[in-house]
Amino acid sequence: MSINEAQVSTVDQEMKKQPRRRQLSDRSIVNLFIWPALLLLIAMNVFPLFYSLYLGFTDYSAIARQQPVWVGFQNFSRILNDEQLWKYFATTGRFALLSVGLQTLVGFGLAMLVNEKFKGSGLLTTLILIPMMISPVVVGLFWKLMYNPTFGFFNYLIGFTNPSTAPDWLASRFAGTPVPGMALWAVVIVDVWMWSPFVMLLVLSGLKAIPDYLYEAAAIDRASAWFQFWRITLPQVTPLLLIAVLFRTIEAFKAFDLIMGMTGGGPGDQTELISVNLYRQAFLGQWRTGRASALAYIILIIIIAISNLYIRYLNQMKGES
Amino acid sequence: MATIELRQVEKKFGDLHAVKPLDLTIHDGEFVVLLGPSGCGKTTTLRMISGLETVTSGEIYLDERKVTWLNPSERDIAFVFQLFALYPHLTVRQNIAFPLQAQGESRETINERVNEVVDLLQIERLLNARPSKLSGGDQQRVALGRALVRRPEAFLMDEPLGALDADFRESMRAEIKRLHIDQHATTVYVTHDQVEAMAMGDRIVVMSEAEIQQVGSSNEVYYDPANIFVANFIGSPGMNLVSSSYSDGIIHMPGADNRYPVPDDWRAPLGEALQDSGDVIVGFRPECAEIVEDGTLAGNVYTVDLYGAYSMLAVNMNEQDIVHIRGDRLIHYPIGTQVRFDIDPEMVRFFDPATEKTIKREAIQ
Numbered sequence: 001m002s003i004n005e006a007q008v009s010t011v012d013q014e015m016k017k018q019p020r021r022r023q024l025s026d027r028s029i030v031n032l033f034i035w036p037a038l039l040l041l042i043a044m045n046v047f048p049l050f051y052s053l054y055l056g057f058t059d060y061s062a063i064a065r066q067q068p069v070w071v072g073f074q075n076f077s078r079i080l081n082d083e084q085l086w087k088y089f090a091t092t093g094r095f096a097l098l099s100v101g102l103q104t105l106v107g108f109g110l111a112m113l114v115n116e117k118f119k120g121s122g123l124l125t126t127l128i129l130i131p132m133m134i135s136p137v138v139v140g141l142f143w144k145l146m147y148n149p150t151f152g153f154f155n156y157l158i159g160f161t162n163p164s165t166a167p168d169w170l171a172s173r174f175a176g177t178p179v180p181g182m183a184l185w186a187v188v189i190v191d192v193w194m195w196s197p198f199v200m201l202l203v204l205s206g207l208k209a210i211p212d213y214l215y216e217a218a219a220i221d222r223a224s225a226w227f228q229f230w231r232i233t234l235p236q237v238t239p240l241l242l243i244a245v246l247f248r249t250i251e252a253f254k255a256f257d258l259i260m261g262m263t264g265g266g267p268g269d270q271t272e273l274i275s276v277n278l279y280r281q282a283f284l285g286q287w288r289t290g291r292a293s294a295l296a297y298i299i300l301i302i303i304i305a306i307s308n309l310y311i312r313y314l315n316q317m318k319g320e321s
Numbered sequence: 322m323a324t325i326e327l328r329q330v331e332k333k334f335g336d337l338h339a340v341k342p343l344d345l346t347i348h349d350g351e352f353v354v355l356l357g358p359s360g361c362g363k364t365t366t367l368r369m370i371s372g373l374e375t376v377t378s379g380e381i382y383l384d385e386r387k388v389t390w391l392n393p394s395e396r397d398i399a400f401v402f403q404l405f406a407l408y409p410h411l412t413v414r415q416n417i418a419f420p421l422q423a424q425g426e427s428r429e430t431i432n433e434r435v436n437e438v439v440d441l442l443q444i445e446r447l448l449n450a451r452p453s454k455l456s457g458g459d460q461q462r463v464a465l466g467r468a469l470v471r472r473p474e475a476f477l478m479d480e481p482l483g484a485l486d487a488d489f490r491e492s493m494r495a496e497i498k499r500l501h502i503d504q505h506a507t508t509v510y511v512t513h514d515q516v517e518a519m520a521m522g523d524r525i526v527v528m529s530e531a532e533i534q535q536v537g538s539s540n541e542v543y544y545d546p547a548n549i550f551v552a553n554f555i556g557s558p559g560m561n562l563v564s565s566s567y568s569d570g571i572i573h574m575p576g577a578d579n580r581y582p583v584p585d586d587w588r589a590p591l592g593e594a595l596q597d598s599g600d601v602i603v604g605f606r607p608e609c610a611e612i613v614e615d616g617t618l619a620g621n622v623y624t625v626d627l628y629g630a631y632s633m634l635a636v637n638m639n640e641q642d643i644v645h646i647r648g649d650r651l652i653h654y655p656i657g658t659q660v661r662f663d664i665d666p667e668m669v670r671f672f673d674p675a676t677e678k679t680i681k682r683e684a685i686q
Contacts, residue, residue, distance in 0.1 A: 216373050217406040221467070222394040223423035231419070235410045 056294035063287045075294035085277070085295070092274045095184060096252035099191040103248055104241065106192055107199025114200070115207045129201070131194045140261025143190045149176030171267035183270040187259055194258070195251070199244045206240035207233070239317060246310040253303050274299055323384040323474035323507055324349045325370060330379035332365050339365045341531045342379060347475075350505045352498075354522030356512060358554070362531040363511045364479055370509060371400045371477050383474060399468035401478040405460045407452035407467070414448045417466045438466045441500075458489045465500070475507040482517065494520060515555050519543065527551050544606070544668065549677040552604050552670070558633070561610075561644040563603045564674065567595055572603060575639035579618050584666035586682060594673060594680040601680075602672040607633060607645040609668035612652075616661030620644070622654045636660060 024032075056075055058068035079085055114125045131139065146152040147169040155176070160166035168176030169186040210233065218228045256275040259265065265272040265280070278299065282292035325347040332340040340362040347353045355363035368374035370381060372393035381389045388396045399420075407416050417438060421431045439445055442462050452460055461481055468476055481497065482490045498521050501508055512518050518525050519539040527534040527542055527550075535547035546552035552560035565574045565581075570588050572581040581603070583591060595601055612634070620636035623643055632648045646662055654660060671680040 213402060213404065213406040214408060216393075217400070217402065217408070217467075218419075218423070219373065219393040220371060220398070220400040221420035221423050221471070222397075223419070224394075227423050231411075231422075232408065 052293040052296060055290050056297050058290045060290040061287045062289040068290065071290070075291045076298070079291065079295055079298060085274070088269070088272050088274045088277045091184065091269075091272060092253060092255075095188060095191075095255065095271075095273055096249055098184075098188045099195070099252055100245060100248045102188065102192045103196045103199050104245055106196040107244065108203050108237075108241070110196060110200040111203035111207055115204060125204075129197045132197045134194075136194070136257040137261040139190065139194055140258045140263075143186075143193075144170060144262050147186055148174055150174045170263055171270075178267070181270065183263055183267055187262060187271050190262065191252070191255065191258060195248060199241075199248065202240045202244040203237055206237035210236045239314060242310060242314050242317070246307060246314075249306060249310070250303055253299065253306070324382075325475055325507065325509065326382040327366075327370070328380045328382070330366070330369060330381060331377045332362070332369060332374065333377045338362075338531045340369070343533050345526060345533065345536070347507060347509055350507055352501050352508045352510065352521060352523045354510045354512060354518040354525045355528060356515060356518040356522075356525050356554075357528035357534075359513055361528040363513075363526075363528050366528070367477050367479055367509060367511045370475075371398055372396050373400070397471075397474045399471050399473040399476050401461075401464050401468050401476065401481045403480040403483045405452070405457075405464045405484070407460060407463055409452055412449050412451055413444065413455070413463050413466075416452065416463055417470050420467060420471045434470050434472075438470045441469065441503075442466050442496075456489075457485045458493055461485065461493060462496075465497070469500070469504070473506075475509065478508065478510045480512055481510075482514075483512070490517075497521070515557070519555070527554065529554070545670070545679070546604075547679055549602065549604075549672050552672070552679075556606065558607065558645045560604045560606055560670070562672070563638065563642055563644060565601055565603050566599045567591055567601045568599050572601065574603065574618065575642040576618075576620060579620075579638060581617055581664070584669065587669075587671065590680055590682050591671060594671075600674050602674050603664075604670040604672055604679075605644075605664045605668055608647040609665045610644070610646045610662050611665070612646060612648050612654075612660050612662045614661060616663040618663070619659055619661045622656050622658050622660055624656065625654055634660070636662065 055068060057070060057072060059071045059074075060066070060068035110128060114121050114128070143154075146154045149155055149163045149166045149168050151174075154169070155163070155166040163174075163176055166176045167182055168174070168178045169182050171178045171183060214232050214236075215228060218232055223231065254275055255273055256279065259271055259273055259276055260279070263271045265276040274295075278292055278295050281288050281295065325345075327343060327345045329342045329344060330340065331338070331342040343366070345366075355366060357363045365374060369376050372388070372391060372395075376389060379389070380387060383396060383398070393400075408419060411419065414435060417435050418431050421434060426434075439448065442465060444459065444462050444466065447455060447459055447463065452463065455463065461484075464481070478497075482493050485493060494517060497510075501521075510518075510521060519542075522539060524536060524538055525542050526536050529550050535542055535551045537545070537547075542551055542555050546555065546560065549562060552562060563574055565572045567573075567583070570583055572583055573579070574581055591601065618638070620638040623635040623637040625635075625648075626633045627650060629650070631650050632652070634646045634648050634654060635643050636646055637643050648654070672678065673680055
C-alpha cells in the first residue's frame with residue numbers, strides 16, 4: 001500500500017519535472033486558495049459593513065431614485081432623541097433579560113437532570129435538543145398556532161379549558177381575554193423553550209468536566225449536597241455558563257426571525273424589538289435606508305459593549321483560577 | 322480518636338474479588354500501613370473504611386459504632402488522596418477552611434483552627450495562592466491541613482507521597498510521621514513502597530491477591546514473613562529463597578557439597594512439618610549470611626554491587642539458584658571465584674513449598 005503510494009508520488013514528481021507542464025509555486029497555490037474566499041468575504045461582508053456605515057451618515061432610501069445625501073450625524077442624533085425608539089430598546093432589554101435569565105435557570109436545571117445517570121438519559125438529552133434544531137420562523141408559526149385560544153392547546157395544557165375565559169396570548173382576537181403585556185411573555189416562553197437546550201449543552205459539558213474526586217473530597221469533608229452545589233459545582237461550571245449567557249445575550253439583542261414569525265412586533269408594539277423595528281424602517285413603508293443603517297450601527301455598538309463586559313469578567317475569572 | 326474494626330469485610334466487582342473477606346482491627350492512635358503491589362485491594366479497603374466505596378458484605382465499626390452503611394460525611398474520618406484532590410477554584414486558606422465551613426462553624430472558630438493548622442504545617446506563605454500554583458509537596462501539605470483542621474476520629478491516607486518527587490518524598494514522610502507522633506491520631510496509610518511502610522508503620526498489613534498475607538510490626542514482616550510472598554516482597558532484594566530437600570537434620574541445598582546442618586531447635590519442627598516428602602524452601606536475608614573462609618556452603622560470585630556502605634554479592638550456588646549476601650564494602654571478589662558462607666542459625670527461616678507458608682519453630686515444643 002505505502003509502496004504503491006510512494007511510487008505514485010515519484011511518478012507525480014517526474015511529471016512535474018517535465019517542462020511542458022506549467023509548475024505552480026507554493027506561493028501561487030496559496031493565493032489560488034485564499035483570494036476567492038477573500039474576495040467573497042469582501043463583497044458579502046466587508047463592503048456592506050463599510051457601505052452601511054457610510055449610508056448611516058446620509059439621507060438615502062434604496063427605493064428612491066436619488067443618490068445618498070451626506071447629512072453628518074443627523075440620523076444618529078434623531079435616533080438617540082426618538083423616544084419611541086428608546087421604548088423599543090427597553091422592550092429588547094426586557095426581552096433579553098427575561099429570556100436569558102430563564103434560559104440560564106431552565107438550562108442549568110436540565111443539565112443537572114441529564115447529568116444524572118438513569119435509563120434513557122441519553123435519549124432524553126437528544127430529545128431536549130430538538131427545539132434548537134428547528135428553524136426559528138417555523139417555531140414562531142407553530143407556537144402562534146399553539147397559543148391560539150380556540151384551537152391551540154397551550155392554554156389547555158396550563159389548565160384553561162374554556163376558550164372564552166382563557167388568556168389570548170398574542171391578541172389573536174379569535175376568543176379569550178387579551179392581557180396587556182402578555183405577548184412579550186409569550187415570546188419569552190418560546191425563546192426559552194427553544195434555547196434552554198443550548199445553555200444545557202454548555203453547562204452539561206462543564207458538569208462532565210468536574211472530576212469525581214472533588215465530590216469525594218467534599219463528601220469526606222462532610223459537605224451537604226447543597227454546600228457541594230454552591231461551593232463546587234457552581235464555581236466549576238461558571239466559566240462555561242457565562243459563555244452560554246454571553247452567546248444568548250447577543251442573540252437575544254439580535255432576535256428577529258422568531259418574533260417576526262410569531263407576532264411581527266405586535267400586538268400593537270408589545271413585542272416590537274429593536275431588530276424588528278430596524279427591519280420595518282429598512283424594508284417596509286418608506287425604506288429609510290440611511291436611518292436604518294445608523295440604527296444598525298447603534299445596535300452593533302451596544303452588543304459589542306455588552307459582550308466586552310462579559311468577556312472582561314470572564315477573563316478576570318480565568319486569571320483568578 | 323478511634324478504633325477501627327473490620328469484620329469479614331469483602332468487596333466484589335462483578336465476579337471479581339477486589340477484597341476477599343478480611344478481619345482487621347486498627348487500635349486507637351495506631352499507625353497502620355496497608356502494603357502491597359498495585360491491584361492487591363489495599364486502596365479498596367481504605368475506601369471502604371472511608372465510605373467512598375460500599376462493602377459487598379461484612380461490617381465496619383468505628384469505636385463500637387456500626388458505620389458500614391453510613392455516608393462518608395457521617396463517619397467523621399479524614400481522607401488524604403494520592404492526587405491531593407484540592408478544590409482548584411479556592412485558595413489554600415479556603416481549601417483548609419472548607420470542612421469547617423461545611424459544618425457551619427463560626428467565623429472565629431474557623432480562623433482560629435485554620436491558623437492552628439497553618440502554624441503546625443508551616444504554610445503561612447501559601448495561604449492566598451491557588452493549588453495549581455503550588456509544588457506537589459506543598460499541595461500535599463495543604464491536603465494534610467484540610468484533613469487535620471477537622472480533628473477527625475481517624476486519618477486515612479491513600480499513597481499520599483506517591484505523586485511526589487523522590488527527594489521530597491523522604492522529607493514529607495518524616496513530616497507525616499512527626500504529625501502522627503504529635504497528634505497521636507489513628508491513621509491508616511496505604512502504600513506500595515515497602516521502605517515507606519517499614520519506616521512509618523506501627524503495624525504493617527501486607528496484602529496481595531485481595532487477601533491479607535500478614536499483619537505485624539516492621540520487624541515481624543521483615544524477619545518472620547508469614548509466607549513466601551511476604552518474604553519476597555519485603556526488602557530489596559527480598560529474602561533469599563532456596564528450594565532444597567531435608568532429611569535427618571541435613572538440608573541439601575543446590576550445588577555439589579552444599580549440605581547445611583539445621584540448627585538443633587529446628588529439627589523437630591521441620592521433621593513434623595515436612596513429614597516424609599522432604600522438600601523445603603530455605604530462607605534468609607542477605608545480611609543474615611556471612612562470607613567466611615570455612616563456611617558450610619559454597620557458590621561462585623556472580624556479580625558484586627557496591628551499595629555505598631556495603632557490597633551486595635550475588636552468589637551462584639548452582640545453575641539458577643542465586644542468593645544475595647551482604648559483604649564488606651572494602652573486600653573485592655573477582656567474578657567467578659568460589660566463596661564460602663554461613664547462615665546465621667538464629668535468622669534462618671523455612672517454608673513449606675506446598676503451602677508456601679512459613680514453618681514455625683514454636684509450633685511444636
